[in-house]
Amino acid sequence: MKKSMPSIIVTLVLFIIWQIIAVKMNASYILPSPLEILQKIWELRDILIGVHLPATMGVTVLGLIISIILGLFLAIIMDLNEKIENALYPIIIASQTIPTTAIAPLFVLWFGYGIWSKVLVTILITFFPITITVYDGFKSTKREMEELLITYGASKKDIFIKLKLPSALPYFFSAIKMAIPLSIIGAAIAEWLGAQSGLGYFSKRMMTQLDGAGVFAPVVVLSVVAMLLVSIVSIIEKTLIKWRKEI
Amino acid sequence: MLEFKNVTFKYSEDDFYMMKNLSFSVKKGEFISLIGQSGCGKSTILRLINGLEKPENGEILIDGKNINTLKDYCAFMPQKDLLFPWRTIEKNISLPMEIKGVPKSEMHKKCVDVLSEVGLLEYIDKYPKDLSGGMKQRVSFARTILAGSDILLLDEPFSALDSLTRMDMQEWLLKQWKHFGKTIIFITHDVEEAIFLSNSIYIIQDRPFEYMEKVKINSEYPRDREFLKNTEIVALREELINKLRNRREQ
Numbered sequence: 347m348k349k350s351m352p353s354i355i356v357t358l359v360l361f362i363i364w365q366i367i368a369v370k371m372n373a374s375y376i377l378p379s380p381l382e383i384l385q386k387i388w389e390l391r392d393i394l395i396g397v398h399l400p401a402t403m404g405v406t407v408l409g410l411i412i413s414i415i416l417g418l419f420l421a422i423i424m425d426l427n428e429k430i431e432n433a434l435y436p437i438i439i440a441s442q443t444i445p446t447t448a449i450a451p452l453f454v455l456w457f458g459y460g461i462w463s464k465v466l467v468t469i470l471i472t473f474f475p476i477t478i479t480v481y482d483g484f485k486s487t488k489r490e491m492e493e494l495l496i497t498y499g500a501s502k503k504d505i506f507i508k509l510k511l512p513s514a515l516p517y518f519f520s521a522i523k524m525a526i527p528l529s530i531i532g533a534a535i536a537e538w539l540g541a542q543s544g545l546g547y548f549s550k551r552m553m554t555q556l557d558g559a560g561v562f563a564p565v566v567v568l569s570v571v572a573m574l575l576v577s578i579v580s581i582i583e584k585t586l587i588k589w590r591k592e593i
Numbered sequence: 594m595l596e597f598k599n600v601t602f603k604y605s606e607d608d609f610y611m612m613k614n615l616s617f618s619v620k621k622g623e624f625i626s627l628i629g630q631s632g633c634g635k636s637t638i639l640r641l642i643n644g645l646e647k648p649e650n651g652e653i654l655i656d657g658k659n660i661n662t663l664k665d666y667c668a669f670m671p672q673k674d675l676l677f678p679w680r681t682i683e684k685n686i687s688l689p690m691e692i693k694g695v696p697k698s699e700m701h702k703k704c705v706d707v708l709s710e711v712g713l714l715e716y717i718d719k720y721p722k723d724l725s726g727g728m729k730q731r732v733s734f735a736r737t738i739l740a741g742s743d744i745l746l747l748d749e750p751f752s753a754l755d756s757l758t759r760m761d762m763q764e765w766l767l768k769q770w771k772h773f774g775k776t777i778i779f780i781t782h783d784v785e786e787a788i789f790l791s792n793s794i795y796i797i798q799d800r801p802f803e804y805m806e807k808v809k810i811n812s813e814y815p816r817d818r819e820f821l822k823n824t825e826i827v828a829l830r831e832e833l834i835n836k837l838r839n840r841r842e843q
């Protein structure tokens with residue numbers, strides 16, 4: 347708690363400055379004040395939390411789960427086989443140079459306005475950090491430890507289960523913590539580009555109505571959800587990884 | 594018990610031979626030290642014995658059988674403790690038994706026995722981060738014992754310890770050696786450590802080496818530190834140090 351004090355103070359100061367500027371400008375369609383945004387969230391709580399949040403979370407969770415499965419799968423097969431690694435690694439890196447926002451409309455064209463076009467955008471943004479981070483985790487195992495296991499007569503499977511998986515676990519958690527906000531961003535972007543529900547869609551609709559606080563309100567809701575999810579994962583991480591010195 | 598017969602070896606990455614036609618043998622229950630300057634190939638000999646490297650020519654035999662045909666004949670203890678930080682002490686020392694498929698109940702009993710033998714029973718459920726350097730080396734030794742082999746290959750196990758802990762560990766190791774009755778091949782570049790511990794010391798020559806000079810230490814166990822002050826032992830120590838240093842200058 348003591349450690350987080352300075353950052354809490356800085357955040358508060360920033361909000362106060364924002365509040366002052368917003369009040370001075372008096373143009374809430376461009377820059378709504380934090381208090382206006384909070385008020386807006388309260389007014390719209392039923393529709394924000396009840397209707398649009400579940401829609402966005404559906405996309406986020408589906409995208410995240412598929413990204414985790416895909417990321418783990420890719421990381422594992424790249425670690426197991428050097429040829430696969432050489433074939434896939436450059437493609438995975440290249441996939442990140444695709445301007446997602448630019449091709450998202452294509453997905454809508456191909457897959458329609460249903461959930462899958464949005465899930466696809468989310469996956470495209472999210473699977474990459476998971477793959478690379480977990481892969482780094484596998485590669486982080488000490489060669490000497492591997493050799494020690496070999497002198498005990500360990501098979502490839504033993505080495506994977508007893509050494510690679512546990513060494514990659516902290517990396518896996520870092521990957522998830524990175525992936526949560528990314529998947530939410532992915533879902534929101536996809537909804538901005540084409541959807542009939544969801545917080546991204548709602549934000550865009552408020553934009554057309556020049557309702558500044560209405561544009562911000564869903565963004566704030568999403569940020570809070572992301573922070574909550576990340577802290578839940580951190581708690582799970584701390585209970586699972588007791589052996590680490592740093593924590 | 595262990596025999597090198599005309600062993601020739603080089604790392605495929607290197608363009609020089611590490612050893613050529615090397616032959617030597619170690620008897621059952623002996624404590625042997627290998628000394629030599631850094632990079633001369635001490636660890637390489639252990640890697641050949643435990644099968645991580647294969648000789649280009651020649652044979653390595655245990656009780657007359659080629660090691661290629663054998664399993665679980667030796668246990669290797671590395672210089673760094675290499676304990677797995679995510680495993681408790683019990684789980685760490687169980688590792689070789691897990692891999693060899695020893696039943697669970699038996700594993701636990703053996704862990705308890707060996708941990709009480711090395712004086713760390715109360716740490717059974719702790720993690721490596723909770724232990725000091727000397728304790729970690731004792732755990733690492735316990736794990737090596739539990740691999741269940743008759744030959745122990747110890748690669749500079751005490752070199753990372755402070756000198757006082759190190760002396761304790763040397764005396765401790767001699768007790769363990771007597772207790773478990775194993776054959777030990779011990780690497781060090783500390784001449785005094787080699788003299789204090791071993792039946793015989795092998796000195797490794799310049800690369801590529803074809804033989805290792807063998808020096809017998811004729812002193813009964815149990816030994817204590819006093820024996821290192823004997824005039825012959827002091828002279829021997831000087832002689833060995835000079836030998837190693839001359840090699841370095843060449």
Ligand SMILES: Nc1ncnc2c1ncn2[C@@H]1O[C@H](COP(=O)(O)OP(=O)(O)OP(=O)(O)O)[C@@H](O)[C@H]1O
Nearest residue numbers: 604605606607630631632633634635636637638782
């Ligand atoms: N895995 C390897 N691949 C290629 N060359 C190696 C490998 N391991 C060691 N070498 C080479 O062999 C030489 C001898 O290595 P080795 O580890 O056997 O020496 P050492 O006597 O144990 O040295 P130290 O006292 O520093 O541990 C090194 O100088 C290095 O160049």
Ligand SMILES: [Mg+2]
Nearest residue numbers: 635636637748
């Ligand atoms: Mg070495």
